Amino acid sequence: MNDLKEKLKKTFEIKKTKTKVLVAVGIIGILLILLSEISFGGSGKKETEVASTDYASYVKELDEKLSDIISSIDGVGNCKVMITLKNTTESVYAKNTENSQNDSSSSQNSEYVIYDGGNGDSPILLKENFPEIEGVAIVCSGGDNTVIREKVVQCVSSLFNISSSRISVSKLNPEKTGK
16 A cells, blocks of 8 residues: 555655656746747848848859859959849748639639737748849959850859859959959
8 A cells, every 4th residue: 555655646746756856847948939039129120221231242242252252263364254144133932812702704813821929910031032143254363265255255154144144254453453
């Protein structure tokens, strides 16, 4: 009988401990959710300002990386690069779409899925498509050499998956290099 009492007591203590752990995990979860909703401020930028800054930094980064790669090709020498893009970054947001049909017509109603992010309602961003490269202009010291020009065109074409007709390679004016 004592054995049974001890077993029941241990089982009750284990259940009590499990309940305490579950309650603690639940409280921690609720606190994390509440903390994620708090806005700590400090950004002060509007979405359009951030987007234009991101776009400008994206273009600048592309120019710099391409310039580094091209100047690494043997015989290219100093180079300057300009990349033109077809459009800006495209954002794709979540939508709820409702289709209705009757005998004579059909209609479609869609609206963005909105969530309250603490700073007001915002649509849910599914993905962002970076802009396509429309053309590349490269001016380099070795731009007058046909072999170098072909290497540069092939490099840029394979990097950005654009045709060679969208890539221009020219010789750099020695007066513009500062030498």
